[in-house]
C-alpha cells in the first residue's frame with residue numbers, strides 16, 4: 794500500500810503537535826483530500842492505525858473532507874467537476890474536453906484535535 798509513507802508522515806505531524814502542546818493524545822485528525830490526490834482514504838486509515846499503535850495517536854479518529862476534481866474546458870474555459878469516465882465539457886454545443894486543474898489534488902492535514910484527559 795503506497796499510503797504508508799503518507800500515513801507515517803501524518804502520524805509524525807500529529808505526534809509533534811501533541812508534544813508541542815503537552816497533550817496526552819490526539820483525538821481527531823482532519824484531512825483534506827482531493828479526488829485526484831492519489832491516495833485512498835480507507836487505505837490511509839488502515840496504514841495510520843497500524844503505524845499509530847502504541848503512540849499517543851493510537852485511538853485517534855481520522856476524518857476527511859473530500860474535494861471533487863475539477864476540469865477546465867480547453868475550448869470555452871468553463872471549470873467543472875469531473876464525472877466518472879468523462880472529460881466532456883458540460884456546456885451545450887461546446888464539445889470541448891476538460892483538462893485537469895489543481896483542484897482535486899489537495900492533500901493536507903487541516904486540523905488536529907488534542908486531548909489532555911490524563912487517560913494515557
Ligand SMILES: [Zn+2]
Pocket residue numbers: 866867868869870871882883884887888889890
Ligand atoms: Zn467548453
